[in-house]
Amino acid sequence: MLFEMQPFTAFMNVESTRSYIDDLYSQDPNKCLASIICIKNSVIGSNRQKASVIAQGIVPRLIYLLKDRNMKVSVRIEAAVTIGSLAKGTEDHIELLINSGCIQIILDVLEENEPKLIDACLCCLRTLSHQSSSCNTKYTVKNLQKLLSFAGPKETLQRQSCVASILSSACKSAVEQNSLCSVGAPTIFATLLAVQNYSVRIPVVTCLASMCWGNQIVASEIVNTSCKDIKIPNYLATLISRDRPIEMQLEAARCLTNLHRAGAIPSYDPIITYRTLPCLVRLCQVEHSEAHRALAADTLAYLTEVDSNLQQVAAISNQLVSALVDLLKCPSIAARQAAFRAFASLGANDEDIRKRIIDTKCLMDRVVEGLGDENKKIRLAAVRCLHSLSRSVQQLRTTFQDHSVWRPLMTLLADAPCTELLTAASSALCNLLLEFSPAKEPMLQQGVVQLLATLTSQADPSLRLNGVWALMNLAFQAEQRVKSQILTALGTDQIFRLLADSDTRVLMKTLGLLRNLVSPRTHTDTMMALHGPQVMQGVVLVLEGPHTPEVKEQALCILGNIADGERARDHIMSNEDVLKKLIDYMTHPAPCLQEPAVFCINNLTRRGEPGAIERQMKLKELGVVNILQQLQSTSNTVLLNR
Template sequence: MVVTKHEAAVAALRSSDQQERTRAVRFIKNGVIGNRTKKELYMKMGVTERLVQFLSDPTSDLDLRVQVSVVLGSFAYGNDQNIQMLVEAGAITPLLTTLSSKELKLVEAGARALKAVYQSAHAPRGDVIKASRNNYVQDLISLLTPNDSTLEKPASSQRTVPVRISEVAAGILAKVSLAHEEQMHVARAGAIPLLVALLDVRWSAYPKLQEAALDALANLSRENPTTAQMIVSCKASHNSDKSVPLILRLVRDRRPVMRLLAATCLTNIYRTGSLPLEYQQDTILTVLPTLIKLFTETAPISSLYGSGWATVQEKAPKVFADLVEPSEDLQKAALEADAISRLAVVIIGEGGEPPEVVEPKVKSRKDAKKSATKAAPSTTPGATCGHAERVKESAFRAVAAVCSLREECRKQVIDAKLLPHIVSAMSHPSRRIRIAACECTRSLSRSVKNLRTSLVDAGVGIPLFQLLSDESVEVQTTASATLCNIVLDFSPMKKTVLENGGVERLVDLAKSMDDRLRLNAVWALKNLLFQADSEIKERVMKELGWDGLLSLINDNETGIQEQALNLLRNLACGKESDIEQVFKGLGEDKVMDILETMLTRTTQSDDIILQALYVIVNVSTGNDRHKAAIMNREKIIEAILGFMSHTKSLIRVATIWCVINLTWTDDPGAQERVVRLRELGFETRLASMMDDSNMDVKDRVKTALANFGAGSDTLSAPMEIMGTAEGSSIGTRRSRREREGVVFGSLGAAGGGGSGGRYQG
């Protein structure tokens, strides 16, 4: 039997001769570096466990342990599956142990192997942070002072070697400082002052070192005001500037990667609200144009700063999106800097002309589901995509961010002829591009004009609706959030959704086990009922069921409870028969029980209180029996009186509308209700609110006091009040006293909205 040289090398690992084992490991090392096939071959032959034994054995000589560390690092550079095999073989702990070695070669080999491991999102970062007996974070931090005393007896000719180790150590810290707990652990261990010190001009001869330090500081400050403030307050040395001027200097560096990482760091600090006021203008004048110029920069980024190979062009639009997304001023500045036109060049150049979008005709619920499932591109969730796809995804996310708040930005997106590309991207094989395209559509749909014209002309409705059945829950979540705007009464696409099984699909999602999907679905159903006629209300409730609505009202997530009450608020708005239908569907006592519970619960959120009050406002526009149902609940009446002195003006306004509708002089029984409410102290409370700081409160108080026969003789016209999640409303004057309202839906800024996330107009 012929034994291959690879089999011979593996067999030599079992030799009792340490020199022979070392020669075998060196042979394996020379074979696997840069050769994915050889890596897979040796790992399948089971060498990993044997190599980990060598590294863990204190009797192994230095050269053997160094060679093993290099091989394990090479394995880690293969793919996520290789890293998982290393984890299962127990390689991480012995590699971490090398960081405290006094031998320079072993420290460098171990650190580089760990760098390769931690570039993967699947790497066990907790091994570094939560180690009980060994402080590996402190070991890494001890390597952040690149000088001759960092390690024992470094040769003078090896002056740059400690710098290289500092670079790798900073890179590892960047990868293990992603979650809040990890950020705080690394910061409290003292990493921030040493990382900031590496930004000093005296280290400018080592750009990779400074890039690694910036990457670590950027990750430490992401969505963490505490660590961001620590960075802002830190100086590189006693005689130098604080960190922000140092980072701004690096934003102007000639190296694209340096500029990107410095801009990322300042963006993350800015997002936390920790950027000092004196540097706010520099953000607009320096960071923003720098990022825009990097949209077409193809310089490669070391794998230290991302999973696998990447370019500046892939990352810069995402950082730009983070910077401008929460700020109207920055979006305006981006518009003036021609950011949208530059993004259009990136998208159209990468994707070419999109195919014509043809809306299929789907009639039945069964056909709708079949069509949606068929239209959803087949792709494995989480699958990686190539460079062109990553660039396109990043550019689409930047477009979504830059037009999220300002109408003139949305207009420029339309004028740049990006909309056909956005619609086409909804059917892209890449899950991440489909999500980014939905985010663009959501931003554009915040414009009433776009809802009525551009989005309709582009045929957004059907592709978006089809994504509700995408195999990726993340795509479904983004699509359902976007649909919240599409189903508004003034959107022509509302009819498209209704005709193609939209109610049925949204009801299915409202029963999902995923909190975000339930929230988005009930939000969209609530918006669907905005100014809806009785026929649509009946159709929604036929699918959802009154028990289904009750389940949503009692959901564990506060945001879902709020939107379910908002839906109930819109159901009870319109005609007397709509209120009667609510009483019939849930039962009169159950309706009052719900309202009483929501208004008297000790730790109730203000948002839920507001929605419960507006349900009362709408119910109190009904007939005498509907009003009596409220008046007969002493706890509800007492709660209304109590909330008239609430700190939030929106809640005070809602309570006054309750009083106005219950005492409307044209209604039967109004005088008896006035007497009862006067006895309970409502008139006195109203009189005390005449000098309220909020003008809307003062105006409504005049109307309420007039109903009691006091105060102003001028009555404001009655209003109908439809449900709105934020309490603000788009009021429409009517013959009854209700208000319907709606807020344009968007996922919350931290990330995807999350469980019970807020939507903002």
């Protein structure tokens, strides 16, 4: 049946669209169809028009028309297409559509047997899945099986592409990855890799990359899946060749990177070392587009993040460092973030690589700029880059001091950023406070001790760890005034809380801090005169707690330092309970506890020092001499020498 179409423009206002919207509610399917088509055409490319028609409440009506099985198929198809068009609007538009139940309705419609309607719904679902970062749809096993049924070898290219795109957004957790793997996705996607069409291959590889990210079980399944006797990694290796489209190369390299990081392909495999890595380095070069370079650099950062051999191979690659520096000049956030991430990975382990990066012209200037950037992602990437580069001992003494990197770092920390940024910044601070760093004194003047003391009371264990760790570094061979400042800022109650911390790493660093506070010998007596009872109470708390030998070893080492002080050792000698514990540990089966206990006793009984004879006599009465005689036959040379 023919019906009259009224003219429309691409930017109709609310008044001119009202008549079409009224017809949307007509019982006449032809009027309804004409209305949907006009609305669809009016919103194409215009977020303003999308907002206008959404504000008039058409979404529930479109959903109703889509799910109404008694409605003409053509109306339902146009409803799906229009919803898909609205889903290309703003985040608010997409969120409204999702909250209206669009996705579940589409999944229900896919159970029907109307080919063109299914095509429209798949396209709509693809748009909804990828346009929204807030799309948290949980697909059931039945949903996944149904979607995969549209990706078989006899299905159209459009369907295959849509399904791969939809499912790549359905892999946000290990549960979802495992579910998709369990319904046979790797086998189906392996078949699709052989399809000679990049509109299918690219989303398929993207989906495989999402499936295996951080999931060793799924990654192993993918690596061992074949099509026509060719395993998926070998297919992927052919897709990163220079003659492939850049998007194809990037996605294949990203998938291989994820398979490697998930533990399914070793770093020494030629596919990683000689294919994936060189491909990513090549795509970082200046002749490629900014967007492609950014993605390549970000993937390269992830590939090389934890493997020192890959870091070395990448660092010697042709002009990579200069290409990444050039990327830092780009306007996009993604480009600069990726470059900082790549530098952080490359410099994670090797001193020579760090020096080469730091010596690159303008690099440190860019890092300092990044620390103060208005964008949170840039600040975080710059801080992590600084943390990686600050592992260089020589550069802490020279380049870092020349650029005063501590200044923007302190500013960033003082601004109370989010936990992620605070953790990264405090990690970098730990390195800047090492004993040989010239930045220590100016940072002390800027109130770093109080800032770190505040970190130790944070709820996040990583922040507590970094706070204590930095204070431990600061206390190492520090002046007496600095140590007193640390103890005053922390306070006795906080030290005890840290010694009772549920995170063993925090406890170990707190013991390390106490050990640094009561050494060297020139500081021991002063520190114990001021804080002796609290320190002894803390040590006893650890020795009596249900801790590992490695933890108790640190507590015994603190006692060893205290025993070295001329007056400080009286805190041990006057405490019968501590003396008995020391004697018990002298015969402990764990060498890591025996050795510091004997070391402590040795310091207490050292000849030629005031009160030595009296201490020797008291310890002899407690049976120490007999134990030492028994230890003369030990095979432990360290223990024997002590």
